[in-house]
Structures are given as C-alpha cells and as structure tokens.
Amino acid sequence: MSGDVSSRVLGPDPTVGSWVAVGQADCPGADSAVRVELGGVPVCLARSGGVVHALFDECSHGRVPLSEGTVDGGFMECWWHGSRFDLDTGIPAGPPATGAVAVYPVRVTAGGIEVAVPGTRTGGARG
Numbered sequence: 001m002s003g004d005v006s007s008r009v010l011g012p013d014p015t016v017g018s019w020v021a022v023g024q025a026d027c028p029g030a031d032s033a034v035r036v037e038l039g040g041v042p043v044c045l046a047r048s049g050g051v052v053h054a055l056f057d058e059c060s061h062g063r064v065p066l067s068e069g070t071v072d073g074g075f076m077e078c079w080w081h082g083s084r085f086d087l088d089t090g091i092p093a094g095p096p097a098t099g100a101v102a103v104y105p106v107r108v109t110a111g112g113i114e115v116a117v118p119g120t121r122t123g124g125a126r127g
C-alpha cells in the first residue's frame with residue numbers, strides 16, 4: 001500500500017535488541033521525556049499515563065531530538081513543527097512527518113527499567 005508510514009522507519013532495527021538497564025536518574029517523570037544513550041543509540045524515554053516508552057530520539061521530519069518535545073496523551077509531539085508520534089508504534093499521526101521512528105521494547109524489573117536496544121550484546125556472565 002503506498003503511503004504506508006509503518007514501512008519506513010527511522011532508526012536502528014528494533015527487532016535485534018538486547019536488554020540494557022536504564023539508571024534511576026535517567027527515568028522520566030510523569031508526562032515527560034528524557035534523552036539517554038543506550039548502546040550508542042540515542043533513545044527518547046517518555047512516560048505517559050504511568051507507562052514508559054522508548055523511541056529512537058530523532059524526528060523523522062527534521063532530525064531533531066524528539067525528547068525535547070512534549071508528551072501528550074500517548075503521543076510524543078515534536079517541538080519544531082508539531083508532528084505527533086504514537087508512543088506505541090512510532091507512527092506519526094499527521095504531517096509534516098510522514099515516516100515512523102523506531103520504538104524499542106521496555107520492561108520493568110526489580111532494579112528499574114530496561115530497554116531492548118539494537119546493536120547491543122546480550123547479557124552473559126560478567127568477569
């Protein structure tokens with residue numbers, strides 16, 4: 001189907017990640033977002049309705065950090081031209097952005113939040 005934004009995703013492939021812990025200091029507060037670097041990937045962590053989401057931290061329109069935008073009702077709104085990206089899918093709800101941004105799985109553990117980030121190695125034994 002032409003115009004299907006879900007087929008054009010900006011950011012590293014979200015299907016090849018492994019879990020990376022996010023420090024407590026990097027966890028976003030209610031209805032806010034922060035930028036973190038996880039495994040060399042810029043990630044926008046956004047908390048909306050008590051749920052933390054992770055997206056590639058670059059707007060698919062102007063390549064500015066989405067984490068500097070606004071969290072609003074399940075969407076991340078770009079601060080520059082106002083496109084709103086669905087926090088679950090990374091798909092923009094409207095123009096000017098037409099391409100989706102990658103979203104990454106998030107899980108809550110006893111130690112905090114972990115994000116599955118592409119390009120990182122899986123756990124294994126330490127030293």
Ligand code: FES
Pocket residue numbers: 059060061062063064078079080081082083096097
């Ligand atoms: S740079 Fe994000 S909508 Fe234009």
